Amino acid sequence: MIEKAAQVAGPRVIVVGNEKGGSGKSTVAMHVAISLMKSRQSVATIDLDSRQKTFTHYIENRHAWAQQTSRNLEIPNHIYFVESMDHPTAEDEAADGRSLSEQIDALAQRFDFIVIDTPGRDSFLGRLAHSMADTLITPLNDSFVDLDVLGAVDRETLSVTGTSHYSHMVVEARRRRHDSNKLDTDWIVLRNRLSMLRSRNTRLVGEGLRELSQRLGFRCIEGLGERTIFREFYARGLTALDTLDEVVLGVRPTMSHLTARLEIDNLLHAMRLLGPSTDRKMGEHSRDAA
Numbered sequence: 001m002i003e004k005a006a007q008v009a010g011p012r013v014i015v016v017g018n019e020k021g022g023s024g025k026s027t028v029a030m031h032v033a034i035s036l037m038k039s040r041q042s043v044a045t046i047d048l049d050s051r052q053k054t055f056t057h058y059i060e061n062r063h064a065w066a067q068q069t070s071r072n073l074e075i076p077n078h079i080y081f082v083e084s085m086d087h088p089t090a091e092d093e094a095a096d097g098r099s100l101s102e103q104i105d106a107l108a109q110r111f112d113f114i115v116i117d118t119p120g121r122d123s124f125l126g127r128l129a130h131s132m133a134d135t136l137i138t139p140l141n142d143s144f145v146d147l148d149v150l151g152a153v154d155r156e157t158l159s160v161t162g163t164s165h166y167s168h169m170v171v172e173a174r175r176r177r178h179d180s181n182k183l184d185t186d187w188i189v190l191r192n193r194l195s196m197l198r199s200r201n202t203r204l205v206g207e208g209l210r211e212l213s214q215r216l217g218f219r220c221i222e223g224l225g226e227r228t229i230f231r232e233f234y235a236r237g238l239t240a241l242d243t244l245d246e247v248v249l250g251v252r253p254t255m256s257h258l259t260a261r262l263e264i265d266n267l268l269h270a271m272r273l274l275g276p277s278t279d280r281k282m283g284e285h286s287r288d289a290a
Contacts, residue, residue: 015133021120023139026054029117037074044111047080055117056080062237093124130173190223
């Protein structure tokens with residue numbers, strides 16, 4: 001495990017987690033990793049979802065498209081971690097935990113950031129990764145279906161009445177960090193797939209998240225809108241931060257590409273993952289690419 005002193009000046013572990021699938025975890029993880037690389041940080045990525053491997057496939061698509069277009073796209077040092085499946089014993093889980101911890105310790109010697117994508121379900125390694133997170137990013141679709149992961153809601157008033165299973169797990173993971181004398185996790189909840197039209201549902205979900213943020217101590221920020229462009233990026237392993245020309249995209253850039261880039265820029269700024277010096281490097285890199 002990384003000691004407290006090392007966490008201040010050493011590598012930062014960023015975990016993207018939510019026990020519900022389809023919340024956009026892999027899209028967020030990819031954009032965070034590539035944005036850090038574009039700011040000239042060294043980045044390693046880990047996919048803990050050994051069943052779906054969406055994050056792994058995203059990076060594989062990026063590598064293949066870079067070769068096909070003869071473009072130098074940033075590609076992180078990537079590992080997908082295969083955990084024991086089908087009713088693992090306590091001994092299996094302990095062995096998996098040791099292996100993951102050793103892998104992260106080894107990567108911490110070589111990289112500035114480690115970005116970890118977790119499964120959309122409860123798992124031993126997912127819980128362990130949450131306890132290692134310096135920054136935890138929880139993408140959440142903007143609906144009461146997804147809000148249920150964080151809190152219980154009254155059927156009549158739709159107001160928050162308590163916290164839920166995933167919240168309890170994160171609270172326990174943060175407690176374990178505190179007991180180990182590590183810095184507290186910066187927990188960020190992203191409201192993903194936001195509708196362009198404000199509705200009663202949007203307002204009520206927002207009120208629920210504000211209430212839960214006070215109870216649980218997370219920062220709530222607006223994430224990604226409901227845009228098909230992000231699904232199109234996946235097939236070629238691209239991000240909204242890449243140079244959006246016709247050769248790289250495979251199609252002529254549109255206003256949707258520009259809007260997606262602005263949305264990602266705003267999102268990364270709100271996350272505060274980079275300090276002033278690296279923010280400046282990112283801006284210089286973007287101007288050079290343009």
